[in-house]
Amino acid sequence: MTNPEIGKLIDVKGVQTNVHDIGKGFPVLMIHGSGPGVTAWANWRLVMPTLSQQRRVIAPDMLGFGYTERPTNQQYSMDRWIQHCIDLLDTLGIEKTDLVGNSFGGALALALTIRHPKRVRRLVLMGSVGVPFEITPALDEVWGYQPSLESMRRLLDLFAYDCSLVSDDLAELRYHASIRPSFQEAFAAMFPAPRQRWVDAMASQENDVRSIQQETLIIHGREDQVIPLQTSLTLAQWIVNAQLHVFGNCGHWTQIEHSVRFTQLVAGFLAEADQQQS
Numbered sequence: 001m002t003n004p005e006i007g008k009l010i011d012v013k014g015v016q017t018n019v020h021d022i023g024k025g026f027p028v029l030m031i032h033g034s035g036p037g038v039t040a041w042a043n044w045r046l047v048m049p050t051l052s053q054q055r056r057v058i059a060p061d062m063l064g065f066g067y068t069e070r071p072t073n074q075q076y077s078m079d080r081w082i083q084h085c086i087d088l089l090d091t092l093g094i095e096k097t098d099l100v101g102n103s104f105g106g107a108l109a110l111a112l113t114i115r116h117p118k119r120v121r122r123l124v125l126m127g128s129v130g131v132p133f134e135i136t137p138a139l140d141e142v143w144g145y146q147p148s149l150e151s152m153r154r155l156l157d158l159f160a161y162d163c164s165l166v167s168d169d170l171a172e173l174r175y176h177a178s179i180r181p182s183f184q185e186a187f188a189a190m191f192p193a194p195r196q197r198w199v200d201a202m203a204s205q206e207n208d209v210r211s212i213q214q215e216t217l218i219i220h221g222r223e224d225q226v227i228p229l230q231t232s233l234t235l236a237q238w239i240v241n242a243q244l245h246v247f248g249n250c251g252h253w254t255q256i257e258h259s260v261r262f263t264q265l266v267a268g269f270l271a272e273a274d275q276q277q278s
Helices: 040-044 078-091 104-115 137-143 149-159 168-178 183-190 196-201 206-210 229-238 259-277
Strands: 008-012 015-022 027-031 056-060 097-102 120-126 216-221 242-247
Touching: 008 078, 015 040, 015 078, 027 040, 027 078, 027 104, 040 056, 056 078, 078 104, 097 104, 097 259, 104 120, 104 206, 120 259, 137 149, 149 168, 168 183, 206 229, 216 229, 216 259, 229 242, 242 259
Parallel strands: 027 056, 027 097, 097 120, 120 216, 216 242
Antiparallel strands: 008 015, 015 056
């Protein structure tokens, strides 16, 4: 049986990287979040089919996550993750891309845009880290995850506003994903306690964020327990060409809880830039 979480393995400057690369057109790089057992497919499976009808969708498992290689020294940092993104774009021969970042991936997308502004056309940040905030109990619990079916069920309930979305089957699926060989070891090495320092390490400087010129779409769930809505309000104030869309009755899973609306919103936002280029 084919595993849908595995796209194709690409050698990215010596790192075997699992990448979903589908569709044709202007590229969009989609960077997943940092939940235990996460993969690009788990994050973006409801979004990629529609977006790929109009553009080239590139969704990698980031360094140390999913089915991408894990560094033997178990050292992870913003610098390494951002370089992995740039190396992937270089390997695929992509000079400029749109960027979509979810949570942890939002912090990467934000920092990548600041450091490599000529590589980014438009930016989408969803439930994003990347500005200072006091770590929430939910995020502390996510990053401190110790594998058990009960713990995974509780985490999924924290992610979703509508807990009916979290079935026993889903909890079991994600639990088994989190205990695949080397998955938990890598995850535990990324965000050891005390965890406020990792929130701080992912924050970009205010002046740098204010320097971003790209049109930016910021999306957040009003009931998000993991990343506070205030982070997106701050980003919307700091980024000059920003627009903010807040989903009510929505937790940290905007792309899953409101997948159709989320996809339409992102597709329309990116299509504006297509039209400006044509």
